[in-house]
């Protein structure tokens with residue numbers, strides 16, 4: 484492979500520090516998830532109900548969105564529709580300009596990463612500060628998040644300590660509590676100085692027009708109540724039908740993401756401040772973002788719009804655990820990103836991503852919404868072959884294989900020959916340098932020597948032995 488993805492993946496595989504950081508956090512999150520599931524009775528039933536609700540809603544998403552808009556307007560919010568990421572950014576820049584905003588405080592939002600909102604606001608002359616600890620560190624580093632719920636999973640605490648020392652002029656430490664204290668001190672001022680708060684939405688409840696936001700740091704609560712304007716930028720797929728459904732999704736999200744029964748801060752927002760309220764913004768705007776989602780909805784991977792961004796599939800994916808999030812080249816990494824990114828940005832630009840999977844199906848097993856990720860990856864692989872030009876070697880290789888595999892006698896001859904050559908090269912059952920086309924395999928791992936007899940030969944031999952008994 485010589486694609487951009489392959490190059491990024493190769494670089495990531497050789498990055499020892501990245502592996503230390505990835506191993507620490509993915510293993511920990513996996514263990515917490517397993518422990519968290521034990522605290523939920525009938526976990527599988529809850530998953531089934533949640534999936535059913537989400538899939539039914541996606542089946543009539545247009546109607547649900549209209550109902551959601553009506554509820555939001557009734558609650559006093561302004562609703563805006565954005566076909567593209569640029570359109571969403573422009574809407575938010577325009578609101579900020581009209582209202583004389585100077586500083587914007589943001590809580591974590593994947594949608595704003597997707598539209599590159601920070602850059603658009605900065606280009607328009609606004610000061611933007613991320614208030615989620617991980618996102619704040621990403622911003623300080625001029626970097627990009629590399630995990631859905633743990634944006635700095637690629638950094639060790641020692642790296643964070645050095646970064647804060649360099650950028651904030653504080654004494655170096657790798658003590659996580661002290662580092663969090665440094666950030667907290669600075670962010671506190673930013674909450675008070677901001678004129679506009681921007682958040683995403685974990686869920687939007689159609690029944691009531693409620694925006695639900697979950698964080699473990701409480702920063703979303705500050706961002707949505709202290710500035711005079713609150714803007715929500717959310718993908719149109721984030722809806723759930725009712726508050727009862729929201730209850731199920733919250734249980735699944737917290738356990739699947741971090742193993743908690745409930746995320747520490749769960750905010751339910753229904754419009755701007757009303758007469759008699761102690762706090763809250765004067766205005767609330769909700770920007771509903773399409774940016775390719777309706778295209779996904781119309782295709783074979785529509786199911787992926789049910790994703791609740793828990794990150795569990797990343798933590799179990801052997802590919803993600805080897806290369807981290809940046810290698811995927813866009814906002815959404817891991818198995819979910821391998822489906823969402825080609826859907827949003829175009830399969831022609833990301834045709835290699837569906838191939839970034841062993842199809843072991845661990846992602847499907849852990850997904851709280853039971854999304855059939857392997858099926859969708861295979862569908863995209865098929866489309867990639869049909870719609871994009873494949874490398875010459877691959878085309879010739881597949882055609883040759885098809886010719887051999889459909890002629891049993893030729894197949895047996897070729898595989899017998901290949902087996903002999905490989906067995907001759909093996910030492911203690913392993914081949915460290917394979918010849919010809921197989922050489923790429925042994926560049927980064929050893930190859931198990933083939934058995935003396937094929938499966939078919941062993942099968943026939945055993946069947947013959949049984950008959951003579």
Ligand code: SF4
Nearest residue numbers: 790791793794796850
């Ligand atoms: S695909 Fe499933 S497991 Fe992966 S982030 Fe989405 S909801 Fe979680």
